[in-house]
Amino acid sequence: MFKLTNEEKYEVIQIVLQSSNIIMSKAESAEDIKTIEQKGFANYVTKIDYDVQNYIEKHILNIFPDHQFLGEEDADHKFDQANPCWILDPVDGTKNLILDMHHSSTSLAFWNGNDLNFAIIYNPFLDELYEANRNEGSYLIRNIKQQTIRTKEYYNLQKTKLIINNISDLSHAIVAFGSSPYDRGIEINHKVMFQVLYDIFAQTEDIRRFGSAALDLAYIAANRHHIFFESKLRPWDFAAGILIVEESGGIVTNFHNQPVNIFKTSSILSANPTLHKLVLPLIEKIR
Template identity: 35%
Template sequence: MQIDINEFIELVKSVKPMFLNHTEAEHVTVKGRADFVTQVDIRVQEYMRNELSKRWPDVQFMGEEKDNSDIDFNGAVWILDPVDGTTNLIHDFKDSALSLGLCEQGQVTLGVIYQPFLDEIFWAQKGKGAFCNGKPIHVSDTRKLEDSLVAVGTSPYHRDLTEENFNAIRCIYEHCVDIRRMGAASVDLAYVACGRVEAYFERNLKPWDFAAGKIIVEEAGGRVIDIKGSSANAMAPSDIIAGNGYIEEDIKKLLIERRIQ
């Protein structure tokens, strides 16, 4: 599918005023424990869906705030998280992002992650490398977990996994420099891609959480795998370890040793 990447980036960046609207961020609906939706989520999703359908009417649309039961991944699909890090947005933390991926015949071919509060936009196209604000990016070249900074997620929608998750996080923490918890999967993946962290681990992610980030990490020279070591499937809920080609393997081995699978 032919896409003018510069035009596409400008479309994504046009959502910035919606993110900065504090009034709409304060209109919150509770979907579940630690699971919220604001008017910003709804407005951004509606806007992007309309704009994408005008430009590419034959491409399906998967969004976090809609029923996606009719999606056929044998065709082309946009995969959108309008606001990744909604809890951050509500509490005025700046780690929130729009995450948009394009899946074609079961493969992610384009990914964009935009952080309006920092004015950083990460993107990648299959076979064309990864970029942040127009500059090429690459994963860290750190080879040892003991020298690595690792981002983690706590799977807040799955409190039944709390003990197992924190055992895994503790295991990673015991072997690395330190851990970070950004609260937005797409941001964690973008930071792996540009080398700010060496790896990222989280369980129970949905396609809109990591489809865009997966291709950005891969085009930046890294890998996104599941706990068993296979390439993570961006079309289905997954437990993932993203890394620079070295550190994700160390984390995988640790988790297997601790029987966290």
């Protein structure tokens, strides 16, 4: 089991921040944003996705040459769970990026050979970084690029500790969901999904659809909404978010109320413990 030092965590954060310059500079370039490959229905990748992944992978493996790297844009997704592995979504919310919505993120998680141990989700448009360390809590670091100019020490970063809400009534809950558009007509009955969505809407305060599962999970920890669910997500979509939610006191399971295998495609349901228990029966139709 590999344990990261604080110096190594700071180096990784700096790599992710530096990679965001690719997003911010090339988002201004019509050529790069329009260099789009369609991997499947409603599933897009731009040159920016590839460039960010290549940058992060290269610099992470320079520091940790013996570690594995699992990136969304890799052609081969083979790995050994007994050994350390970095799990990356270079741009979660690619369609949002294409549409210039400024709601996309880079999501990076570290599997130490035994469990998720370190995670960061960074929204470069808001300069907000969500961070979690196993058994050390979850934090939101605002204006992190400016902070890293002023300090070179991990412990000197100004952070806001994230503690999950204690809402116990569905009628007070804001729900975020993902529609799993990539799997339309294949494995998911979307007609049933939207019937379930209506049932949930009828019992809660309101519904949101943001288009970045990583940020959806981070927002659970930050109490920007209170329940999140999606029928089918991939490891790079949820690995970092799971640790961030759990370290804030929240719960993340699949629709069967089982722990999520972070190396396999899975459904995701996340909330505080009380809301999770209350909303779980409403999800039964789409299990």
